[in-house]
Amino acid sequence: MKRRALGFLISLWAVLTLNFLLPRLLPGDPLAALLDPSSSAYVFNSATRASLAEYYGLDRPLVQQYADYLAGTLRGDLGQSIRLNRPVGELLRAHLPWTLLLTLTALSAASLLGVLGGAEAAWRRGSATDKALVVSSVIASNAPVFFTGMILLIVFGARLDWLPLAGGRTAFARYGTPWEAARDYAAHLALPAVTLTLALVGSKFLLVRNSMIGVLGEDYMLVARAKGLSTGRLKRHHALRNALIPFVHHLAAHAGFALTGALFIETLFNYPGMGRLVFESVVARDYPVIQGVFVVVSALVLGANLLADWLSYRLDPRRREAL
Amino acid sequence: MSAPLLNVHDLRVIFAPAAPGQPPARVVDGVSFALDAGDSLAIVGETGSGKTTLARALLGLHPAGSVSGSVQLGGQELVGLDEGRWRPLRWQRIALAVQNAGTAFDPVYRMGEQIGEPLREHRGLSSAEATARAAALVAQVGLTERHLRAYPHQLSGGEKQRLMLAMALSCDPELLIVDEPTSGQDMLARAQVIALLRAICAQRGTALLLISHDLAAVSQLAGQVAVLYAGKLAEVGATRDVLSAPRHPYTWGLLSAYPDMSTARDLSGIRGQMPDPTHPPTGCRFHPRCTQAVDECRRVEPPLQLHNGRRLACHLGGLRALLRAEGLRKTFTTNGHLGPAQNVEAVRNVSLEVYEGEVVGLVGETGSGKSTLGRLLVGLLDPESGSIVFEGNPLALNNGSASRHLRRRIQLIPQDPFDSVSPYLTVCQIVREPLDVQRAGTPAERRERVREALAAVGLPTLDAFLARHPHELSGGQLQRVVIARALVLEPKLIVADEPVSMLDASEQAKLITLLEDIQNERGMGLLLISHDLALVRKVADRILVMRDGQIIEGGPSSQVLAQPQHEYTRALLRAAPSFDWYTTSSGGNRP
Numbered sequence: 072m073k074r075r076a077l078g079f080l081i082s083l084w085a086v087l088t089l090n091f092l093l094p095r096l097l098p099g100d101p102l103a104a105l106l107d108p109s110s111s112a113y114v115f116n117s118a119t120r121a122s123l124a125e126y127y128g129l130d131r132p133l134v135q136q137y138a139d140y141l142a143g144t145l146r147g148d149l150g151q152s153i154r155l156n157r158p159v160g161e162l163l164r165a166h167l168p169w170t171l172l173l174t175l176t177a178l179s180a181a182s183l184l185g186v187l188g189g190a191e192a193a194w195r196r197g198s199a200t201d202k203a204l205v206v207s208s209v210i211a212s213n214a215p216v217f218f219t220g221m222i223l224l225i226v227f228g229a230r231l232d233w234l235p236l237a238g239g240r241t242a243f244a245r246y247g248t249p250w251e252a253a254r255d256y257a258a259h260l261a262l263p264a265v266t267l268t269l270a271l272v273g274s275k276f277l278l279v280r281n282s283m284i285g286v287l288g289e290d291y292m293l294v295a296r297a298k299g300l301s302t303g304r305l306k307r308h309h310a311l312r313n314a315l316i317p318f319v320h321h322l323a324a325h326a327g328f329a330l331t332g333a334l335f336i337e338t339l340f341n342y343p344g345m346g347r348l349v350f351e352s353v354v355a356r357d358y359p360v361i362q363g364v365f366v367v368v369s370a371l372v373l374g375a376n377l378l379a380d381w382l383s384y385r386l387d388p389r390r391r392e393a394l
Numbered sequence: 395m396s397a398p399l400l401n402v403h404d405l406r407v408i409f410a411p412a413a414p415g416q417p418p419a420r421v422v423d424g425v426s427f428a429l430d431a432g433d434s435l436a437i438v439g440e441t442g443s444g445k446t447t448l449a450r451a452l453l454g455l456h457p458a459g460s461v462s463g464s465v466q467l468g469g470q471e472l473v474g475l476d477e478g479r480w481r482p483l484r485w486q487r488i489a490l491a492v493q494n495a496g497t498a499f500d501p502v503y504r505m506g507e508q509i510g511e512p513l514r515e516h517r518g519l520s521s522a523e524a525t526a527r528a529a530a531l532v533a534q535v536g537l538t539e540r541h542l543r544a545y546p547h548q549l550s551g552g553e554k555q556r557l558m559l560a561m562a563l564s565c566d567p568e569l570l571i572v573d574e575p576t577s578g579q580d581m582l583a584r585a586q587v588i589a590l591l592r593a594i595c596a597q598r599g600t601a602l603l604l605i606s607h608d609l610a611a612v613s614q615l616a617g618q619v620a621v622l623y624a625g626k627l628a629e630v631g632a633t634r635d636v637l638s639a640p641r642h643p644y645t646w647g648l649l650s651a652y653p654d655m656s657t658a659r660d661l662s663g664i665r666g667q668m669p670d671p672t673h674p675p676t677g678c679r680f681h682p683r684c685t686q687a688v689d690e691c692r693r694v695e696p697p698l699q700l701h702n703g704r705r706l707a708c709h710l711g712g713l714r715a716l717l718r719a720e721g722l723r724k725t726f727t728t729n730g731h732l733g734p735a736q737n738v739e740a741v742r743n744v745s746l747e748v749y750e751g752e753v754v755g756l757v758g759e760t761g762s763g764k765s766t767l768g769r770l771l772v773g774l775l776d777p778e779s780g781s782i783v784f785e786g787n788p789l790a791l792n793n794g795s796a797s798r799h800l801r802r803r804i805q806l807i808p809q810d811p812f813d814s815v816s817p818y819l820t821v822c823q824i825v826r827e828p829l830d831v832q833r834a835g836t837p838a839e840r841r842e843r844v845r846e847a848l849a850a851v852g853l854p855t856l857d858a859f860l861a862r863h864p865h866e867l868s869g870g871q872l873q874r875v876v877i878a879r880a881l882v883l884e885p886k887l888i889v890a891d892e893p894v895s896m897l898d899a900s901e902q903a904k905l906i907t908l909l910e911d912i913q914n915e916r917g918m919g920l921l922l923i924s925h926d927l928a929l930v931r932k933v934a935d936r937i938l939v940m941r942d943g944q945i946i947e948g949g950p951s952s953q954v955l956a957q958p959q960h961e962y963t964r965a966l967l968r969a970a971p972s973f974d975w976y977t978t979s980s981g982g983n984r985p
Contacts, residue, residue, distance in 0.1 A: 290497040297453050297492070298512045298561075299484030302477070309500050316502075388545040389501055 079377045086369040090362050091140050095133070149366065150359035154352065159363035162348060167367065169239050170344035174326075174333045176260060177267035182322060184268070185275025190311050192276070193283035204276065212273020216332060220266040220339045227262060235259050237341035263333075263340045270332050271325065278321050283314040316387045323379030327372040397469060398428035399601050400452070400569055405463035405473075407444070407451050407625075411672070419671040421447045423625035424463070426698070429618075431568065434595060434602040436616035436633065438609065438648065442668045444625040445605045446493060449571050452603070453490055454480040467569070485512045489567040493574040493605075495554040499546035505532075506542035509561045516565055531560040535590055552583035559590065566598065573605040588614050609652045613637055621645045624669050624679040627698050629712075630705040641704050641712030643684045643750065650935065662914045678709065685751035685917025686714050714786070716887055716919040717748040717804070722770055722780035724763075740766040741777070742943035748887060748919040753910070755934030755951065756923045757966065763943040764923045765809070768889045771921065772806040785886065802832050805880035807890040811872040815864050815879075821848075822860035825879045832883065847878040851908060870901040874908075881912065887919040895926070906933060927970040931955055939963045 124130045131139075143150070149159035188208070192201040211219075228236040235241070239259050246252035286292060287310055295309045337346025345364055352360040384390055407422040422444045429435045437445050451461050454475060465472040467487060475483075492498045499508055509531060510524030519527065525542070532542055535556040541549065549557070555575065562570055575591065576584040588611055595602050595615075604616050612619055612633060619633040621644060629642035640646040647664035666683035669675050678696050681687040690709050701711040724741040740763045748754050758764050769775040771782065773789070782789045784800055805828075808814040815824050822844055829840045845855040851874040853859065864872055873893065880888055893909065894902040910933055913920045924930050930937060931951055938948040939960065947960040958964045 290492060290494055291500045293450075293455060294490075294492055294498045295500065296455060297450075297484055297490045298515070299481040299486065300511070300515055301481065304515065312502055313500065387502060388504075389547045 075377060075380045079373055082373050083370060086373070087141060087144055087366065088137075090366050090369075091137055094358055094362070144366065149363035152352070152357055152360045154355040154357040154360070159359050162360060163345070163363055163367055166343060166345045166348050169342060170330070170333050170337065170346065172256075173260065173263055173267060173337065173342060173344055174329050176264045177271060177333070178322070178326070178329050180264065180268040181271035181275055182318075184272050186279050186311070186315070186318065188272075189276045189279025189281075190283050190306060190314065193280045193287060193314075194306055194310075196284060196287075201280075205280070208273040208276040210273075211269045212271075212277075214269070216266055216270050216335050217339055219269050220262070220336055223262050223266055224340070234261050239343040259342075263336045263342050266336050266339075267329065267332055271329055274325065275318070275321070279314055279318055282317045283310055286310050286313045289313075312386075316383055319379050319382045319386060323372075323376040326375035327368070330368055330371065399431040399433075399468060400429040400603070401464070401466040402427050402452070403464040403466075405448070405451060405461070405465060407447050407456055407461050409457075409460050417672045420674055421625055421671045422451060423674070425622070425625070425627055427620050427627070427630065429569070429601055429603060431601055432595075432599040433618070434604065434616045435618045435620060436604040436606055436612040437620050437622050438606060438612055439622035440607065440648070440664075440668055442671075443622045444671070445607075445622055446573055448622065449490060449573050449603070449605050452569075452571060453484055453488055482516065485562075485567065486516050486565045487567055488569045488571065489562040489565065491555075491558045491562040491570070491572045491575060493577065495558040496551050498558055499554065501546050503545075504542065505544055505546065505549070505557055509542070509557065509564055512561070512564050527564065528560070531564055532557065534563070534594075535560045536586070552579060552586070555579065555583070555587055556590065559587075559594070563594065563598070563600075567600065569601045569603060570595070571603045571605065574607070575604070576606065576608045576611045584608075584611070591615055607648075609637060609649065621648070624674060625671060626679055626707065627705075628680065628707050630698065635704065641701070642680075642706050642708055643686060643713055644680050646713055646751070647683070662910065665915055665917065678707070686710060686716075713749050713751075715747045715783075716750050716752070716785060717746075717771065717921075718783045719747075719771060720745045720781050720783075722767065722777045722782070724766055724770055724775060724777050739943050741770060744780075744940075744943070744945055746938060746945060746948075748921055750919060751914075751917050752936065753913060753920045753922060753934045755930035755937040756921060756940060757925060757927055757930055757937060758940035759925060759966075762940045764925075764940050765891050766943075767940070768806065768891045768921065768923050772804050772889050773801050774806065799832075802828070802883045803886040805883060805885040805888050807873075807877055807880050807888060807893045809892040810896060811869065811876045812864065814876060815872070817864050819863070820860060821862050821867070821875055824864075824875055825882055828879060828883050834883070843882055844878075847882040848875075850881055850912060851875075851878045853878065869896055870905065873897065873905060877905075877909065877912075881916075884916075885918060887921065888913070889921045889923070891923045892925070893922070894929070895924070902929070909933075927955075927966055928972075939966065 121130070147160050149163065151157070152159055152162060155162065188204055192204045195201050224236060227234050235258055239256070241255050241259075244255060246255065292305070292310060295305050300309075333344065334346035334349055336342070337344040338350050341347065345367075348360060349364050351357075352364075403426045405422055405425045406420070409419040409421060411418050425444075425448060427435065437448060439445050447456070450456060452465060452472075454461075454472060454477075458476075461473055463473060467483070472480075472483070499505065506525055506528050509528040510519070510521070513519045513524040513527055514521065528542055529539055532538065537553060537556055537560070541553060541557060546554065559572075559575075562572075572591065575587050579587065591602065591604075592615060594600060602615065604612060606612050616633050619631065619636050620627050621629040621636070621642060623644045628644045629636060629640070636645060637649065640649050644664070651663050664683055669679060669682070675682055675692075676695075677693050678684070678687070678691040681691040684691065688710065694709065696707045696709045698705055698707040700706075701708070704712070706712050722741055722744045723739075726738045726740055728736045728738065742763075744763075744767055746754070746756075746767075756764050756767070766775065770777050784804060787800055789800055819827070822841070825844045825847055826840050829835065829843060834840065835843070844860070848855050848859075853871065853874050864875075867875065873896070877893070888909075890909065894905045897905065906929060909920070909922075912918070920933075922930060922933060927937075934951050936949065937951050937954040938945050939954070939962065940946070941962050947954060947958065947963050954963065955967065958967060
């Protein structure tokens with residue numbers, strides 16, 4: 072497990088370095104537009120140009136810049152947004168919790184549904200229930216999120232008017248009780264979370280179903296049945312417990328997919344997470360923000376993998392020696 | 395006598411086809427047996443005979459609807475119970491130690507937890523109580539607390555095998571089913587498991603149903619044995635009787651293929667393959683592989699019934715004597731030119747039998763009457779008295795035309811090939827000669843059969859080779875031609891008189907192997923006459939020792955070689971070739 076943690080740190084360092092190097096490998100530099108006489112943003116005053124370079128630290132040697140960058144990042148300083156002229160760290164702190172709320176809700180819901188449905192479908196392999204679940208999961212996981220999201224918006228938001236159309240909470244609302252606040256947040260979260268859950272649940276269902284079918288064919292399941300154990304114990308204590316081992320790894324690999332999916336859906340539902348921030352930053356070429364998001368998302372995905380390793384270490388005694 | 399603990403009657407396990415329109419797989423097809431409390435029964439058979447499926451059916455582990463017939467445990471009918479009714483029976487009354495203990499444990503739980511699991515589930519024991527019971531069980535199979543704390547992947551196959559037994563015994567079942575407890579284990583681990591099973595059954599009075607193809611293990615563990623072939627029982631009886639004197643051709647084949655320390659001869663597998671359970675053969679399921687199958691075997695399914703004190707499923711009452719000779723006697727009279735005429739009793743009151751598919755070695759020194767006996771059997775000489783019955787038909791002693799068609803079923807491979815073929819004939823003519831004599835088929839058919847026979851003995855079938863004369867062939871080639879001549883009439887019995895004595899060791903080995911293969915493949919009987927014990931022991935199922943015109947000793951090869959009863963046999967054994975290093979008197983072993 073120590074080796075895994077070390078691997079996590081090395082990967083994180085590699086991500087940070089890549090994040091530092093990539094923009095510097097592009098032709099020109101961030102101030103090129105300001106220094107190009109043909110550009111509309113050309114700065115005529117050479118003293119201004121020099122102080123700009125000094126302000127952004129671009130006049131220092133690359134190694135120095137790298138050290139400053141690493142130190143800044145570790146302090147939580149991810150630079151300054153060019154578009155909004157606010158620290159990137161502050162922007163992320165404002166938007167990241169929303170994204171995390173959406174992603175984790177959808178991931179949990181999709182995992183729960185995928186595991187329960189997959190286990191049941193595998194147990195009744197070949198039955199009508201199984202076939203219906205397989206078909207609907209394939210459809211759900213292949214429909215584009217903007218399509219499902221749009222349909223949900225039209226039906227539940229516009230036609231039925233059950234749920235709010237956009238935003239993360241009611242603007243300017245004042246909550247009397249925490250319960251009221253929770254209801255408001257949940258109502259806004261519902262549609263984006265359902266959309267993301269639908270996008271995620273299919274692959275989880277299929278994976279659990281397949282690995283469960285594999286486990287059900289193992290000799291130890293036959294022995295467990297021969298031992299006269301109850302159906303519930305066979306299904307959960309033996310079959311599902313073993314089928315979850317590959318699922319944990321899938322979950323980690325899927326965390327990145329879930330996050331990017333969340334970013335799309337946030338734009339669609341105008342949810343206040345990082346999705347809109349990224350979208351607007353890309354349009355405005357606000358590199359510091361994009362880079363900040365890149366670092367945070369990478370760190371989250373790496374963290375999810377570390378967590379998965381730890382979980383599979385807990386779930387599978389055979390891995391304890393391998394780690 | 396009280397009712398048996400387990401009474402299986404007409405049990406069938408028929409699996410629905412994988413795709414519609416295909417026939418179902420009849421894996422177990424009408425099996426009946428009974429097992430008394432505290433007794434032991436082994437089910438033996440090749441892989442695919444349905445043993446494991448049968449074992450699982452006794453625990454209700456097959457899909458509902460695939461099992462029919464009756465299984466009664468202590469009078470309670472088990473076939474047709476639903477899962478809810480099965481559950482309390484499993485492990486508490488019938489426990490199963492599965493075949494592959496290596497994969498029989500859930501990889502994510504400790505051994506102690508898995509062994510204690512049935513106790514907690516069935517008996518409502520607390521975790522601590524179950525662990526304490528598990529510790530006692532583990533001690534009983536010779537393992538320690540350390541093994542209880544281990545995960546399956548941390549233990550060896552042998553350890554898991556023992557823990558499997560400990561787990562099977564946890565609820566003290568009345569019936570323990572053990573599926574292949576010794577397969578895939580080294581000899582020491584195997585011996586330990588056998589000793590353990592014996593001790594367990596003796597101590598607890600547990601009835602044991604052993605599923606195995608390990609005949610030695612069966613002989614040590616089971617009082618009764620039932621031989622299963624393609625889902626049906628072929629032979630049932632006391633283990634000692636069945637394994638020491640198999641009566642069903644299949645049991646006999648199984649034993650011939652089984653290596654044990656007392657076997658001297660080469661192993662021979664049973665010819666052909668186990669039939670596919672979706673397309674079982676008509677009639678007797680073993681008939682395509684049986685050497686003695688008659689028309690009835692192809693049409694009518696034989697019931698399992700008593701034949702001379704043994705329960706057999708065979709129309710012919712088990713292995714038949716292919717050839718039975720009784721009281722044969724032959725005396726030669728010298729012509730008296732060199733002195734008074736003398737009677738030489740070459741064969742004196744000899745009786746012998748050759749069973750279906752059997753290789754019998756007839757050994758003895760030169761002049762003991764072996765060759766004369768061989769010639770009497772094939773009809774080259776007429777005995778003065780005695781009788782020969784071949785395939786149930788008595789042969790006329792004066793070699794009349796009435797028995798000609800029977801005679802063609804017995805062929806002789808003579809000692810010296812150069813002596814036994816005409817130097818003026820070609821290879822083709824030599825091999826075709828018996829066909830010409832018997833007027834079998836058209837000339838074209840005869841030529842085709844000549845080619846087949848030559849191919850069977852590994853000779854070229856080119857026209858150029860067919861046109862050769864004996865002097866153009868090597869000794870080994872010519873002997874093969876002679877064998878081909880013997881085979882061309884598709885005989886049922888071959889009498890081979892010193893068939894390889896003229897050849898060098900390598901050519902000998904090749905020809906003997908060839909003869910053995912042909913014998914096994916075609917299911918013939920073979921009477922191998924030889925003075926070379928070292929050679930005979932590699933081939934023969936039984937050995938007869940002949941001296942002065944009489945058979946003085948006979949029995950299974952292993953027995954004759956290991957415990958020769960007659961002084962003459964011992965002398966032959968001492969004289970048989972063996973490497974015995976030359977040493978000088980100074981003690982060095984270098985000349």
